[in-house]
Amino acid sequence: MRMLITPNRKPSTPADAAERLRRELEDFDVEADINADSKIALVSIWIDLVVWCDTTSYRWWSGRTSPRGRVMAFCPADDPTTAARRIARRFEELQSRPPMSSAVMPKGTHDGDCHLPRQVSQHPPASTTAQRCAVQDRME
Secondary structure (H helix, E strand, C coil): CCCCCCCCCCCCCHHHHHHHHHHHHHCCCCCCEEEECCCCEEEEEECCEEEEECCCEEEEEEEEEECCEEEEEEEECCCHHHHHHHHHHHHHHHHCCCCCCHHHCCCCCCCCCCCCCCCCCCCCCCCCHHHHHHHHHHHC
C-alpha cells in the first residue's frame, strides 16, 4: 500500500520534494525521472515539461510567454497533490500537440514524409525526401 503524503509537511530536501511529486504523478499515469543535488531537483516528464523543485516550491513552464520570456507556473512544495494535478494537465496539453521534430516521434508514427533534423543526422544533407528517409532508416 502506498504511503499517504501529508500535504502540509514541508519537504526536507529538494530530492524529497521531487520524490513526493513523482509519487503523486503516478496517480495520473505520468512517468517521471528525477535528477537532484543538495540545492535543486529536476523532475523530467516530457519535452518542455521539467519541474524545478526545492524545499519551498515546484516550478515549471506554463506554456505561455510574455515579452520578458517564459511564464512559469508555481505550487508550494508542501502540496505535491495539487502540483501533480496541474502538471498532469500540462502534460496532457503537451501530448496533444505534434512534436516539433521527427526525432522524438515513436517509430512508425510518421506520415511517410519524414523530416530528420540536420543536427541529429551525422550524414550529409539529403536532397530528396526519399534520401532523408533512407538516412533515418539506417540510423534506427
